[in-house]
Amino acid sequence: MxxxxxxxxxxxxxxxxxxxxxxxxxxxxxxxxxxxxxxxGDTGRNDRLSEWLRVLFKVFASIPQAYAEALEMILRPHKREEIVLQHVQPRRSPHLLFLDIFLITFTPKTIVLKYHEAGWFEVHRVTRGGPS
Known part of the structure; x- marks a missing residue:
């Protein structure tokens, strides 16, 4: 424990x-x-250590990505907005779901709007180009 x-x-x-x-x-x-x-919270699920290590690696790797996206948005305007559905890995614990949401929202171009129990994140993102 x-x-x-x-x-x-x-x-x-x-x-x-x-x-x-x-x-x-x-x-x-x-x-x-x-x-x-x-x-x-005790979810009753035992997540594999390899899954945690993979997610934590992604968290640390997202830091330079966030800086790069912020710089790109400053230098080249991003005027197009879209909402997309992003698949969630099956049987994720609430802790890993939180980290998945954190990873998406940490970068400046994307933010999670909603989690669908059917296994999808509703994600708002901005891209280059004219308005939609």
């Missing part, structure tokens, strides 16, 4: 530091406090 709590805390702190981009002592204390105070 202690390993599961440690994984939850590491995940929450990782997301906290990605969102705040601040490693000051005060922010670390706040992050640990928030990570400990958030309720812990």
């Amino acid at each position: 202690g390993g599961k709590l440690a994984r939850q805390l590491i995940l929450r702190l990782t997301i906290w530091f990605l969102l705040t981009a601040n490693l000051s002592l005060a922010n670390i204390v706040i992050g640990v406090t928030v990570a400990l105070l958030l309720p812990r």
